[in-house]
Amino acid sequence: MSKIVRTMSSLLVLFVFIYGLYIIMHGHLTPGGGFQGGAVFASGVALLIVAFGSNNIHKSLKEHHLSVLESSGALIFIGMAFGGLAIVFFYNFLVGSPIFGHIPPSGPNPGDLWTGGVIPFMNIAVGLKVLAGLSAILLVMALATTIMEVEE
Amino acid sequence: MTEGIPFNVPFLAVAVMVGIAFYIIISQRNLIKLVMGLSILASGVNLFLITLGYREGGVAPIYTHTPAGIMVLPIPQALTLTSIVIAVACLALMLSMVIHIYRHTGSTDSEKSRLMKG
Amino acid sequence: MRKIAMAVSLSIFIGFLIATAFLIHPFGYPPSEMDDYIIENAQSETGANSAVTAVVFDYRGFDTLGEATILFTAVTGVVMLFRKKKREE
Numbered sequence: 001m002s003k004i005v006r007t008m009s010s011l012l013v014l015f016v017f018i019y020g021l022y023i024i025m026h027g028h029l030t031p032g033g034g035f036q037g038g039a040v041f042a043s044g045v046a047l048l049i050v051a052f053g054s055n056n057i058h059k060s061l062k063e064h065h066l067s068v069l070e071s072s073g074a075l076i077f078i079g080m081a082f083g084g085l086a087i088v089f090f091y092n093f094l095v096g097s098p099i100f101g102h103i104p105p106s107g108p109n110p111g112d113l114w115t116g117g118v119i120p121f122m123n124i125a126v127g128l129k130v131l132a133g134l135s136a137i138l139l140v141m142a143l144a145t146t147i148m149e150v151e152e
Numbered sequence: 153m154t155e156g157i158p159f160n161v162p163f164l165a166v167a168v169m170v171g172i173a174f175y176i177i178i179s180q181r182n183l184i185k186l187v188m189g190l191s192i193l194a195s196g197v198n199l200f201l202i203t204l205g206y207r208e209g210g211v212a213p214i215y216t217h218t219p220a221g222i223m224v225l226p227i228p229q230a231l232t233l234t235s236i237v238i239a240v241a242c243l244a245l246m247l248s249m250v251i252h253i254y255r256h257t258g259s260t261d262s263e264k265s266r267l268m269k270g
Numbered sequence: 271m272r273k274i275a276m277a278v279s280l281s282i283f284i285g286f287l288i289a290t291a292f293l294i295h296p297f298g299y300p301p302s303e304m305d306d307y308i309i310e311n312a313q314s315e316t317g318a319n320s321a322v323t324a325v326v327f328d329y330r331g332f333d334t335l336g337e338a339t340i341l342f343t344a345v346t347g348v349v350m351l352f353r354k355k356k357r358e359e
Contacts, residue, residue, distance in 0.1 A: 028318040029216050033326065035237055063349065070342070077338060081331065090331040095317045103317050104215070111216040115317045122327050122334075129338060130237075133345040137244050144251070144352045163291040171284040178276055205305075208298035213309060213321040225305040226321040233326060234337045241344035248351050 001051050009051035016044035024127035027120070029111035034123040038130025045135045054142035061139065066132045073128030080121050092117040162203040169196035183250050183260045187243070194239040201232045 024037030049057050084091030094100055094117040102115045173196060176189030205225035211218060213226040250260065257265045295301065308329065309321060316324040326334055 028320055028323050030320070031212070031214060031322070033233075033323050035233060070345070074338060074342060077335070081335070090328070092316055092328055095315075101317070104313050104319055106313050108215055108218045108220070109319070111319050115319065117317045117328075119316070119318050119323060119327050122331075123323075126334070126338065129341065133341050134240075136345055137348050140349050140352050141244075141248065141251075160291055160294065160297045162297060163294055164288070167284070167287040167291045171280075171287060174283065175280060178280065203297070205300060205302075206298055207300065215313060215319045215321075223309050223321070225300060225302055226308060226325050227305055229322050230325040230330060231333075233322075234333055237337055238340055241341055245344055245347050248348050252351060 001053075005051050009047055013044050013047055016047065017041060020044065020131070021127075024123055025120070026111075026113075027123040028116040029113070034126030035130055037123075038127045039134065041127075041131040042134035042138065045131075046138055049138060049142050054139065054146055057139065058143060063136060063140070066136045066139075070129050070132035070136070073125045073132065076125040077122060077129070080118050080125070083118070092119075094118050162199070166196050166200040166203070169193075169199065181262050183253065183262055186262070187246050187250065190246070191239070191243060194235070194242075198232050198235055198239075201228045201235065204228050 020037050020041035022037075023032040023040060024034055027033035027037070081090050084093035086093075095103065100114055100116050100118075100120055102112055104112060104115050169192060173189050173193035176192070177186060180186055180189065205228035207222055207224050209221065210224040211221045213223040213229075253265055254260055259265070308325065312318065312321045312324045316328045318324045318328070
């Protein structure tokens, strides 16, 4: 792609990443959550692949980095589920404790970030999993189709 | 517009979408068009799930800075989230299999890539 | 012969779908007892300000676990299909 496209996309991709992480982190207060924020982050990675070419992106972002991210997201999700095993499998054991444990007043209110119990940790874990998975799918399919064009 | 819609227009739209998707799946031979028909079927089912849970004059079921009023049902929205993610995963697998079939046989016609002939 | 059978079965199926669209409950008045309980008690039991996130991650967290497994399996399948053969080197 030309020089104008490469310069502008490398400036704009930071705003897309921050917007995706904002949607993941505020999942228990506003519409959104882990799945939606991970999809927005993966669309930022798609912008980078289209602007710079998949061979240049593959020099610094290999598949085993993304594999480590996805596996750690799955392990954090299972770990939070096993934490409340004293009562029931998916018990919310952090409501009332000092970490993320405030209880909001009932009815309409301005949101408080420290509420939610186990839910913000689960949002972060699912967000990591979705962004690593969708980025891996995009990178592998872009690499396979450019090599196919060079052979013919 | 205060008495609402006279008869169920969104459910008719879902019936038309599912009918068109089944017609595409039965009658087309190109593989890419088959994948498009399956995607239209998934979108029709997601629309059906969301319109099952609408209450007349309701607001979104979120308590941060919300106007007063009755709220729509939150459970069908949670089921639709799961359904959309599963549709994306199935679409990625189907498209990569279409790429492999094109590399092996050289055409995207489903009649030319049968394994059992006769 | 095959085309006549496909046309007849497709028209019966579409007629069944349109008949269902007219006989289902009127649009805007769903029968709901479980959702009334969730809308009233989601803030005090889970501590989240949003009923949809509380349903996805707390009341029905097991479905989210199954969906994470499906996403993991799909990504593994796609990456496995595009490997290069390195047997000759």
